Amino acid sequence: MSPVAAAVYGRRFGGARYKIVSGQLMDSNKPMFLPNVENSPQPSPYAEGIRAIQASGGEYPKIWHLLAYRPQAADHLAAFTQEIMRGECPLSPGIRELIAAFTSAANHCPF
């Protein structure tokens, strides 16, 4: 997360509800509603990513499990995100990320 986006989050939440851990806002790490989603990644780059980071002992966002569970849907979501966030547009990528961060903060979605 960029320092600017972190500042937006911080202002929104007054820094009280979410603590910032090494520049990232962490929510409580609750188990997912659907254990099978977590335990049955389909062959995909998303599953590779999970394996790699688990092997290195690193933390990762649980949305990766959602992406790995339904790669057909995830591929289109990724293509959409790529186009709307990085495609040709007069708004700079930084401004677009700021809009996304602001909306996510309004939706109380710290990740």
Next chain:
Amino acid sequence: MPHIELDEKLPGIRGLFAFRPETAVPMSELAEVLLHTPGTLSMAERELIATYVSSQNDCFYCQSSHGAIAAIHLDGNEELVRQVKQNFEQAGVSDKLKALLAIAGKVQKSGKNVTADDVERARQQGATDVEIHDTVLIAAAFCMYNRYVDGLATWAPQDADSYRRRAASVARDGYLKSMQTYVKGAQVAAGGQ
């Protein structure tokens, strides 16, 4: 009147898709995967979830177009679509679909409203993890489509017949092919489905 200049012949999301083909393609592909590919939930059930969420979001274009598509998958049973929108707990649908609609309704308000009890109720009625997953993703995606359509103040036809006519071809050909009939320059990657 729309907030931005769109092709005035194209209502709802169609004018937006034509305005921005680059985002129209992945958005249509997502709709295709969620609503128009073989799965354990029937296309009628998935369209009912999309219709219900759109009606909760008060998106006239989306609830009318997907309601009409749902009715086609239901052999023309528009009354059932109306029941689901009005009070799905009393509608003539399976207990499993009722539990999934309850989850979709929670997601429409906030993803955080979904509880472990909601998920357990769906499981008790025989819903699989893929079905629960897809229900949440359909509900979340339709909140996006609904806000996209209304956030730019697109226009929506008022006569039910125009939705019925278009629904017939979408129900048959799917979302990607339908979108390509009116969006110029909609490039679909080779091997795309």
